[in-house]
Every structure is written in C-alpha cells, then in structure tokens.
Amino acid sequence: MSDRGTHRGSARTEDSATREVYTEVRGHRARLSRLMNAHDAARLVIGLLYLSRTPHAAPGSSVPAWPWLRGLAADRGARLGPAVSRCLAHGLPETGAGLDDTGTRGGVPALPPGADDPLRGLILAISSVRKPGALLDLCLADLSAEQARGNHYFTPGDVARLMVGAAAPQDGHRLLDPVCGSGGLLVESHRYVQERIGLTPALTLRGKEQHAPTSQIARMNLAVRSIEARILPPGDSLAEPERDPYDIILANLPFNQHDWTPEGERGRGSGQRHPLPSDPRWPEEPPPRGSGNAAWIQHIAHALAPAGRAAFLMADSVAKSPQPATRRLRERLMRDDLVECVIALPPRVFGHTDATACLWVLNKDKRARRDWGTVDRRGHVLFINARRAFERVARSSARRLGDTHSERILDTLAAWRGTVADADATVPYLDEPGWSRSCTTEEIARRRHELMPTSYAAASPGLEHDTLSRIDRLKHELVEKLSRGHELESRLLDVLEEI
Structure with a gap:
C-alpha cells in the first residue's frame, strides 16, 4: 500500500x-x-x-x-x-x-x-x-442548532470553506472577522493557508463578537486547536471604523439589522434625514438607520488594505432593491470597481431560515498580477447562480451546500480570475447559461446597478417551468416580500421618530 x-x-x-x-x-x-x-x-x-x-x-x-x-x-x-x-x-x-x-x-x-x-x-x-x-x-x-431559533447560528463548515476559498488568504496576511461568532472563519482561514504552505501560517488573525458568551466560545475554539489569534473584547464592530487596514475580511453578517447605530445615537431625533455623525466610512451618504446592511458593506470596504479582499454573506434585497439609498450604494461600489463576484446561494444552507442570501466578494485590486491571477478583471463582475446547488441531509428536511458544490463555485471563480493552480491545466473561462456570467460595469449600470446573480445567469426555461422550481420560486418571493415589509416598517418608524 x-x-x-x-x-x-x-x-x-x-x-x-x-x-x-x-x-x-x-x-x-x-x-x-x-x-x-x-x-x-x-x-x-x-x-x-x-x-x-x-x-x-x-x-x-x-x-x-x-x-x-x-x-x-x-x-x-x-x-x-x-x-x-x-x-x-x-x-x-x-x-x-x-x-x-x-x-x-x-x-x-x-x-x-x-x-x-x-x-x-x-x-x-x-x-x-x-x-x-x-x-x-x-x-x-x-450548540449552533440549539441557539438557531434566535438567529444566532454559527457558519456551517461547507459555507465557511466556500467563503475562505473565495477570499483566498495567503501567508502573512492580516485577517479580520468583525462578527466572528465561534471563530469558525478564522479557524478555516488558518487551515486553508496551512494546507497550501505545509507550515504553520504567519497570519495575523483578529475577531470581534458582540455577545460575550459567544466571544468566550471563540477563544476556546481557537485555543483547543493551538491557533494564535486575538479575539477582541466583546462589542459592536459598527460603533467605530477599524483602526488598521486588513488584507482579508470575512463575515457572516446579521441581515437587516434595525437600529444599528452607536448607543449614543440611538433614539435621537433631529428632524434631519440622516442625523448620523460624520464618519470616514461613508463620506458621501450615511447609511439608513432602518437597516445595517449598507453600514456593514461600507464598514468592510473602508477597512480593506489597498489590495484587500472580502467575502461576506448579505441579504438578497441589497443586490436588487430599487430603494434609492440601496441603489446609490451599489452605484458607488461599481464606480470604485470594488465588487468582484456575487454568488446566489441556495436557501436554508447557512442558517435555519428560508430567507435567501448572496455571498459577495470585494476586491480592491482586480488587475492581473503575480501570485494572484493572470486575467485583468477591472471593470468586470462575475455572477454565479448557485440557487439549486445543494444536497439534502439524510433523514432530514435540512439542506447543505456540500463540498462538491463549493468546489464547483470556486473552480468557476478560479477560471475567471486565471488562478488555477496547475497552469498547464488552465481552462479559459466561458459563461455557462443558468450557472455563471461575466458582465461589464457598463452593462450593470444599464440595469440600474442591480447585482442579483439570478438576473444575469438565469436558469434555463426548462428548469424554470419545472414544478418544484416554480414552488421554490414562489416560496422565495413570499419570504422576500415579508422581509421587505419588515424593512419598510422599520424605515417608517424611523421617519415617524424624526417628525
């Protein structure tokens, strides 16, 4: 043997x-x-x-x-x-x-x-x-299953592997998870780099968690594995900008977080549309008070180093909402050429909810360069429609992404970047109907800067007319409308407070 x-x-x-x-x-x-x-x-x-x-x-x-x-x-x-x-x-x-x-x-x-x-x-x-x-x-x-009813679950292993693989940390990088939970993304990043270099990585790992008991779990998780990392004292990462730039930021973010503003600003009515104090994270327009989605994205973008990358989960509504503030946020991201890839994930694979989400990948330097990729992707965004890329858990109604689907997503992204490990086996990227499509920022601008992968890499007509597909689509639409109604209710309450 x-x-x-x-x-x-x-x-x-x-x-x-x-x-x-x-x-x-x-x-x-x-x-x-x-x-x-x-x-x-x-x-x-x-x-x-x-x-x-x-x-x-x-x-x-x-x-x-x-x-x-x-x-x-x-x-x-x-x-x-x-x-x-x-x-x-x-x-x-x-x-x-x-x-x-x-x-x-x-x-x-x-x-x-x-x-x-x-x-x-x-x-x-x-x-x-x-x-x-x-x-x-x-x-x-x-433990994650026990506390999932409070929407405080930990990132599943297959989703964590996808997120880390999409961000592709390298030895010597500074890495941050501003909502680190049990520290799973930090652990996976350490494993990812260690497998590639065959040595203990020289990573600078930082994590922060708002809930003190969960912060304690993160410290235990890292210590048991002998991984050197710093879990910062419990607190709200959105309270202030990050002091240091990071090469990699990973985050399983809270969706549609209401009243996300710092403690001193909560409940303050000033009669202004945006009564938030000035902040370098949003030099043009402060995020709406009713939802922290825009605040989290700008917080992460501001904390990236000049060639930094980020991978984070985000509610579908941010990718396609016609609301002016959300649309202007997408326009600024396109103008700065920050968005590298948006991946539509299947429902119920990242938590105990039917709400759908996308994995966003930001990259502050999409040029072809050594130790990264051979294809210059400035002015382009890759969309991957992985809505139906899931497997069912045996003897359960639950779903999971699974390593096979994660690897297919990462292979598509690697081909698009030109980062396939074996240069002799490199296959040029080609759009695949119903799965992936590469678009220019000009085309995205013509679509009012929509970033929803299912709009660009639509499923084939045969699949769309399949009975199960129609049922899934109707369920997703209902969940999205309920979520949208909750978000509008939060915005209305904010407006009423300011009258």
Whole structure:
C-alpha cells in the first residue's frame, strides 16, 4: 500500500473513532439536557473539551486542572458537580467582563443535582480523544442548532470553506472577522493557508463578537486547536471604523439589522434625514438607520488594505432593491470597481431560515498580477447562480451546500480570475447559461446597478417551468416580500421618530 493509501486509511480510522466518541458524548449531553437547559449543556461540553486540551495551572498550585478532574471521574463514589463547576470557573477564558467577586470567570452554567453520572461519562469520553478538532466541530454544530431559533447560528463548515476559498488568504496576511461568532472563519482561514504552505501560517488573525458568551466560545475554539489569534473584547464592530487596514475580511453578517447605530445615537431625533455623525466610512451618504446592511458593506470596504479582499454573506434585497439609498450604494461600489463576484446561494444552507442570501466578494485590486491571477478583471463582475446547488441531509428536511458544490463555485471563480493552480491545466473561462456570467460595469449600470446573480445567469426555461422550481420560486418571493415589509416598517418608524 502507498503512503497516501496508508494515510487515508488511518484518517478513516480516526474519523470513525471520533464519531464513536461523539455519539457517546452526545448521549451524555442529552441526559444532562433533561436536567438543565439544553443550550447550557452544549456549552458545558465545549468547556470540558477546552479544559482537556489547555494548561490552566502550574505544577504544585492549588488551582484545579483537568488531570485532577479526570482522576476524580474515575472514582465512582466521587461527587463531580462541584468539582466540574470549580474547574470551569477557574479554567474558562474570560467572557470579556473580567473576574467576578469570587475570583472566577463568567459563563459557568449551574449544575443541577443528579448530574454526576453524565458528567463522569463526558469526562472519560473526552479524555479518550486524540485529536479534538473534529469532535469540537461536531459539538459546535450542536450548540449552533440549539441557539438557531434566535438567529444566532454559527457558519456551517461547507459555507465557511466556500467563503475562505473565495477570499483566498495567503501567508502573512492580516485577517479580520468583525462578527466572528465561534471563530469558525478564522479557524478555516488558518487551515486553508496551512494546507497550501505545509507550515504553520504567519497570519495575523483578529475577531470581534458582540455577545460575550459567544466571544468566550471563540477563544476556546481557537485555543483547543493551538491557533494564535486575538479575539477582541466583546462589542459592536459598527460603533467605530477599524483602526488598521486588513488584507482579508470575512463575515457572516446579521441581515437587516434595525437600529444599528452607536448607543449614543440611538433614539435621537433631529428632524434631519440622516442625523448620523460624520464618519470616514461613508463620506458621501450615511447609511439608513432602518437597516445595517449598507453600514456593514461600507464598514468592510473602508477597512480593506489597498489590495484587500472580502467575502461576506448579505441579504438578497441589497443586490436588487430599487430603494434609492440601496441603489446609490451599489452605484458607488461599481464606480470604485470594488465588487468582484456575487454568488446566489441556495436557501436554508447557512442558517435555519428560508430567507435567501448572496455571498459577495470585494476586491480592491482586480488587475492581473503575480501570485494572484493572470486575467485583468477591472471593470468586470462575475455572477454565479448557485440557487439549486445543494444536497439534502439524510433523514432530514435540512439542506447543505456540500463540498462538491463549493468546489464547483470556486473552480468557476478560479477560471475567471486565471488562478488555477496547475497552469498547464488552465481552462479559459466561458459563461455557462443558468450557472455563471461575466458582465461589464457598463452593462450593470444599464440595469440600474442591480447585482442579483439570478438576473444575469438565469436558469434555463426548462428548469424554470419545472414544478418544484416554480414552488421554490414562489416560496422565495413570499419570504422576500415579508422581509421587505419588515424593512419598510422599520424605515417608517424611523421617519415617524424624526417628525
């Protein structure tokens, strides 16, 4: 057997072993969920996994650490609840609020009576894992599902791989995620560069998250994988411009964020149409108060370095809305030649909602240049219609993008840029009806600067008349109209406040 075959065989064995441990861990978590909040139980599992892989106490100190907890779990008569609470209180990274009055850190869930048996099972199962990254990914997916009803999900792995591949970070880059959630896009960026250079990347990774408990999860996620990154104190990234330029910005943005303005400006009525203070991020026109979409796009564009790139998820309405403010934003982006690619993603692959979204790719330097692409794409935008590029999850109504569809999207983008790794195998880019189309900024201007991929790379007539396609289209139109109605309601309230 070749070395590659041996490696694949060992990888399959490791994956199988991780799945077995995950099944065991999930069973113990389910038992805990009957005694406590399911969300807290999911966070508890991640906290224990973090404790098992990071040092927290110097030898000889009185601060409890994982070896002590593991030894206690082996004693069937020991009480584990107080011991686990003590270890988590001293070992978890800060939430951003610092230490409490007892000298312990926040974010420690209260453990109910009767939790000793599932806690013992969790500790022993986690101790048996050799490489915790895969198990951590599965546990983060569980936590994401628990909090998805509040629209606070984490970016799925296949979507994260697509976003990072579209932005294509390189060794030495400065990278920012201004809404980093669990830190998944930072982790994927590190993996992406490491696979290409075969060494530990010299990346400068920065992340910021508004919710303190989620910021804590991001710190744990990166620490377990031994990835050096700085998660900034919890806060609103839109509160002020970024101080430093970044080569790469990645973001799974909140859609249609109402009342996004800084705390000091909220609720202030001045009788002006745009009562926001002057800001270098919007030198021509401040974004509307009713939706943060325009603010996020301009925040990201302002923070890019001279040759910087960004990939972010954005609601469909921004790409096609006829509203004057949104249309003027698209016009400015076209005038500055910032938009490189817009990809229409399938519904329900990036969160637990039917709302559709696009992946936008910005690029401040679309010239042909070394270490990037062989084709000069100034004055052009690539549109990819991946609305139906999904696969169904077995025994579920859920969908996912899947690696096959992600790779097809990235291959199309690479051919358009001229960045195929094997120069001898480079295939010139050609438009593909129903899938992709390259357009000039002049054509886009004639269409009132619309940036909706489904308008440029429309599906074939046969597919359009297919029954399932018609049903999907009607569902999407209904969701969009409901979303649009909510946005108009927010704008109307803003106007009424200013009268």
